[in-house]
Amino acid sequence: MRSIFLLDLTQCIGCEGCVIACKVGNELPEDVTYIEISEQVHGTFPNLSGGFANHRCYHCTDAACVNVCPTGALFQEDELTRVDSSLCSGCQYCVRACPYDVPVMVDGVATKCDGCRDVTKAGGTPWCVQTCPSDALRFGPRDEITAEAHQRASVMREKYPSAQVYGESQTGGLGLLVVAPEDPDELGLPADPQVPFISTVWQDIVKPGGFAITGFSIVAAGFAGIIARRNHMKELRELAEQGAAPSHDGHDDGEVQQ
Template sequence: MTQWGFTVDLERCVGCQSCVIACKVENGTPPGIHWMKVLEREEGEFPYAKRTFTPVRCNHCENPPCARACPTGAIKKREDGVVVVDQDLCIGTMSCMTACPYYVPYRWDGDGGYFGAELTPYEAEKYARFKPGTAQKCHFCYHRLDQGRPPACVEACPADALNYGDRDDPDSRINVLLREKKHFRPKEELGTGPRLFYLTGKGGGTISGGGSR
C-alpha cells in the first residue's frame, strides 16, 4: 500500500505563497482558514539581514495526536497514511487544535465569506463542503491523489520546493531527495512521527532536533 510522504526544500522556497493560493483555490477554504501556510522569520541585522520562509501544513503524522485527542473518533487515518476529518462525527471540541503541536487544525463556525455575509457563487459552492462548527485541516488533496494527480500545493510550486511521493517506494521522488539532502522532521522528539521532511542542504542524512523543545 502506498504511504504518502511530503518534502519541503527550505533552500528552494522563495516565499511566493503560490502553494497557499493553490490550496485556497483547490479546496475553497473559508476566510481565516489556511491549510497551507508559509511562515516567515527575519534573521540577522542590517546589512546582513535576511528573511527565511517555512511552508507549514498538516504533517499527516504516523501517530497523530489530534486523532488521539478527538473524543468522537472524527479524525481518522486512511490506509495510505492521510489523516482526514469526518465532519459528520466532529462536534467541535477543538481538542485536536489543542493537541496538535503544529497548530494545524481550525474550526469554522460558518458565518460569512470574504466579501461579507452574502456569498459569491464560488464561495457558496465551495463552502457547502464545510460543515459549520467542525474541525478543518489539510487532507493532502486526497481527491487528487486518488486520481493520480499531485496535491495542489506541489503542482503550483514554481521553485520545486515541495514534493510528495510514496515512502515505501525506494525510487520515489521524495526518497531520492531524502538520500540526496540533509533533512529533519518537525518536532520529531514529541513522538508524532510526522510524514513531512524539511530538506536543508546537500549531503543526505538526518539532522536531529528541529524543534524548540
C-alpha cells in the same frame, strides 16, 4: 498509493502559490487557509540569510489530533491524517492537542489539510505540490521522499552548513519531511514536539482502558477548563485592546490580569 510530502525550505521563495492553490482547489472559505507562509531570518549576525517558514499540517504518524478525537472525524489513511468534518462534534480536543498548532475551527467544526484526499485517492498530486514553481514541494513514496530529502540536504550543506532533514523521528515520523537550512529549533520546528498532558491522559489511559463515561467526563472537564480559560483570556485581551477590560475583581480598570 501511500505517499508523503517533501518541503524544501532551502528552495521556497515565499510566492504563496501553494496557499492559493490549496484554497482554490479545496474551495476553502475566504478567511481559512491550510498553509501560512512567513518570512524568517537564518543564522547569526553578521552571517544572516533570509528564508520562509511554511506552517502546515505535518501528518504525524503518532498523531495527537487523531488520538484524542472521540468521534473519528480525524483519522489516518495512506500515511496521512485525514478529516471528515461531518463527524466533528466541535469539542476542540484536536485543536488543543496538536503540538504544531494546526487544526482550526470553522463554523463550529475542526478542519485542516487532509492531504487533498479526493485528488490523491484518484492518483493525483496535491494542489500545493502541483503549483509550487520552485520545486520546494514534492509528493511521493516515503522511501523516495526520504532519499531525496537527504540528497537535497547534503547538497545544501555547501551553502548552509547546518542543513538537515527534519521529521524522521518526530511523533513517530512525519508525513511531511522538511529540508531545513538551519537547526530546526531555529526555524520553530521543535526537536521533541510536546503533546499537552491532558491529551496524553486521554490517549494512554482513558481510551484503551474503557473508562468511557467517567474518564471521558474527567478529560472533557479538563479540556473544557483549558478552553474556557483561553477564551476568557482572549476576551480580556480584546477588551484591553479596546481600553475597556474589567479586572478579575469586577472593576473596569483596563488591566488584564494573567
